[in-house]
Amino acid sequence: MKEPAIVTTPLGTKIRDLRKEKGFTLDKLAELTDSSKSYIWELENKNPPRPSADKVARIATALGVTSDYLVDVNASVTVEDAADQAFYRKYRDMDTSTKSKIRKMVDLLGEDE
Structure with missing residues (x-):
């Protein structure tokens, strides 16, 4: 019996590369996203039915990028841009004190240039 061909998708390739x-x-990505190992494997290696927006969001968060980056088939968003966008979304939800500390750290890091 012939094994089914593996047909990767842009989504699957991005998930596998980032993972x-x-x-x-x-197993680790499945655990972080409340998914099964087989589900993550299928996303990476097959062309399953469209995953839910919630699953894509959980995977994006675990991988430190945005959902937009994962589902963008035209590759118009770079990994770096997606990581920056994901960071900024986290930053927006932080309390004022934490934001102040982060701004100071960025200022200090910028002094080395």
Whole structure:
């Protein structure tokens, strides 16, 4: 019996590349996103029905990017831009004191240039 062909999608390729870049196993990403290992594997290696927006959002958060980046088939958003957007979304929800500390850290890091 012939095994089914693996047909990756832009979404699957991005998830796999980012997962490996972060050093996550399939099990780890599944755990972080309340998914099963087999579901993550299918997203990476097959062309399953469209995943829910909630699942894409959970995967994006775990991988430190935006949902837009994962689903963008035209690659108009870079990984760096998506990571910056994801960081800014977290930053917006932080309390004033934490934001102040982060701004000071950025100022200090910028002094080295």
